[in-house]
Amino acid sequence: MAARAGPGAAVAGAAVVALLSAALALYGPLNAVLQRARSLHEAHSIKDMDSTFQLVRNIIPALTAKKHKGQAGRIGVVGGCREYTGAPYFAAISALKVGADLAHVFCAREAAPVIKSYSPELIVHPVLDGPNAVLEMEKWLPRLHALVVGPGLGRDGPLLDSVKGILEASKARDIPVVVDALSGPVDSSDPHGSVLRLSQALGNVTVVQKGEHDLISDGQQVLTCNHEGSSRRCGGQGDLLSGSLGVMVHWALLTGPEKTNGSSPLLLAALGACSLTRQCNHQAFQKHGRSTTTTDMIAEVGTAFSTLFET
Ligand SMILES: *[C@@H]1O[C@H](CO)[C@@H](O)[C@H](O)[C@H]1NC(C)=O
Ligand SMILES: *[C@@H]1O[C@H](CO)[C@@H](O)[C@H](O)[C@H]1NC(C)=O
Numbered sequence: 001m002a003a004r005a006g007p008g009a010a011v012a013g014a015a016v017v018a019l020l021s022a023a024l025a026l027y028g029p030l031n032a033v034l035q036r037a038r039s040l041h042e043a044h045s046i047k048d049m050d051s052t053f054q055l056v057r058n059i060i061p062a063l064t065a066k067k068h069k070g071q072a073g074r075i076g077v078v079g080g081c082r083e084y085t086g087a088p089y090f091a092a093i094s095a096l097k098v099g100a101d102l103a104h105v106f107c108a109r110e111a112a113p114v115i116k117s118y119s120p121e122l123i124v125h126p127v128l129d130g131p132n133a134v135l136e137m138e139k140w141l142p143r144l145h146a147l148v149v150g151p152g153l154g155r156d157g158p159l160l161d162s163v164k165g166i167l168e169a170s171k172a173r174d175i176p177v178v179v180d181a182l183s184g185p186v187d188s189s190d191p192h193g194s195v196l197r198l199s200q201a202l203g204n205v206t207v208v209q210k211g212e213h214d215l216i217s218d219g220q221q222v223l224t225c226n227h228e229g230s231s232r233r234c235g236g237q238g239d240l241l242s243g244s245l246g247v248m249v250h251w252a253l254l255t256g257p258e259k260t261n262g263s264s265p266l267l268l269a270a271l272g273a274c275s276l277t278r279q280c281n282h283q284a285f286q287k288h289g290r291s292t293t294t295t296d297m298i299a300e301v302g303t304a305f306s307t308l309f310e311t
Contacts, residue, residue: 004202009181014132015174015175015176015177015249015253015266016176016177016178016179016202016205016206016304017176017178017179017205017206017207017208017245017249017266017269017270018178018179018182018202018205018206018207018208019150019178019179019180019182019207019208019210019238019241019242019245020268024051024090029187030091033221034228037064038224048300049223049224051269052223052233052263052268053271055259055260055263055268055276056268056269056271056272056275056309057309058259058260058294059248059251059252059254059255059259059260059265059268059269059272060251060257060309061099061251061254061273066083071101072099072101072247072251073095073099073100073101073102073145073146073246073247073250073251074101074102074103074143074144074145075092075095075100075102075103075104075144075145075146075148075243075246075247075250076103076104076105076106076140076141076146076147076148077092077095077103077104077105077106077147077148077149077151077152077243077246078093078106078107078128078147078148078150078163078166079091079105079107079128079130079148079149079150079151079152079153079180080105080106080107080108080111080112080113080128080151080152080153081107081108081110081111081128081152081153081154081156081159082108082110082111082154083152084111084151084152084153084154085107085111085114085115085118085152086152086235086236086237086239086294087151087152087236088105088107088111088115088151088152088239089105089115089118089119089122090151090236090239090243090294090298091151091180091239091240091242091243091246092104092119092122092148092243093118093119093121093122093146093243093298094107094159094239094240094242094243094244094248094298094301095148095243095244095247096121096122097298097301098243098244098247098248098276098301098305099247099305100109100246100247102123102251103121103122103123103243104122104123104124104125104140105122105123105124105125105134106125106127106140106166107124107125107127107128107139107152107275108126108128108129108156108159108194109126109128109129109130109196109291110126111126111152112124112125112126113260125140126221128159128163129156129158129159129162130160133162133165133166133186134162134166134169137162137166137169138169141169141170141173141175142173144175145175145176146175146176146177146178146246146247146249146250147166147170147175147176147177147178147244147245147246148177148178148180148242148245149163149166149167149177149178149179149180150178150179150180150242151180151239151242151243152218152239157197167179175211176249176250176253176266178242178245178249180238180239180242180247186285191209191211191215191222192215192217192222194223195207195209195215195216195217195222196217198218199217199218199219200219204218204219204220205219206218206264206267206270208241208245208270208273208274209243210238210274213225213226214226214274214278216267216270216271216274218264218267221264221267223241223267223270223271225270225271225274225275225278227274227278227279228282228294229277229278229281229282229285230282230284230285231280232281232285232289232290232292234292234293234294234297236293236294236295237277237281237294237297239294240280240294240297240298240301241273241274241277244273244276244277244301245273245274247272248268248269248270248272249265249266251268251269252265252266252268252269252272253265253266272308272309275303275308276304276305276308276309277297279300279304279307279308280297280298280300280301280304281297282302282304283297283300283303284296284297284299284300
């Protein structure tokens with residue numbers, strides 16, 4: 001594979017959703033696969049997308065008094081180093097705003113006080129650059145429903161080694177993982193085909209390629225999310241996506257097949273999170289125009305969520 005696949009490749013086969021900011025280049029004219037991608041894509045026309053979106057609504061759990069704290073999701077965000085503290089904060093706070101009960105951040109020591117100072121609502125563990133990062137993390141894994149790996153990780157070698165260990169430990173425990181920050185060259189002539197093939201090359205890991213339209217593939221189907229957002233893109237928007245995806249993946253995997261009608265839970269979760277992020281962007285842009293930032297978008301999560309999923 002030509003592109004840098006990042007840690008995602010290490011966990012192929014588990015319940016993993018990889019987020020990309022750009023797609024992989026073509027690696028060979030796989031015509032049969034291409035044809036299949038096209039026909040599947042065409043099958044998901046606007047009308048079908050409406051019924052698929054109905055299935056997304058089915059994964060949203062009802063708010064009931066019977067549930068105890070933790071059932072709507074305990075989400076872990078792995079990321080945050082000296083240089084980057086905003087990304088893990090945005091991902092974790094988004095997970096809470098979307099409906100998780102608890103959000104943990106596992107970050108490098110120096111990042112912890114900074115992330116704590118942004119919010120009293122997050123539980124912050126300064127373990128990622130310690131000598132026992134993987135062991136420390138393994139203590140928490142049984143209490144987590146999903147992991148979001150990547151926001152604000154930086155490129156420090158030892159940190160990334162720990163992350164690889166954490167991904168393997170999560171896979172061993174069947175904990176679903178959202179991996180952020182894969183990237184590679186775009187093949188603009190065939191974006192659907194390339195996202196499909198990337199998913200297959202990673203062992204049918206669900207892949208979300210962010211862009212003008214978001215493309216989502218599980219190696220079999222390609223869904224397009226072209227829900228209206230705005231022309232404003234701000235740094236941190238992808239972290240809102242990864243945090244909400246962490247929660248929705250957990251919900252989707254809890255949902256029985258009678259409600260998902262045979263669709264892949266991870267595809268539905270990805271469609272839900274992409275739509276929500278775009279709706280937040282749309283609403284924030286209505287109010288703030290050019291000055292829209294991720295903080296403005298996060299403030300819209302509640303109403304955007306109701307508009308999309310509860311009407
Ligand atoms: C459920 O799946 C069947 C068979 O693929 C399809 O005909 C039907 O429209 C689907 N229903 C919904 C609500 O998506
Ligand atoms: C991925 O999905 C494709 C299409 O269904 C299938 O042909 C292929 O064997 C799958 N690969 C893996 C590693 O499961």
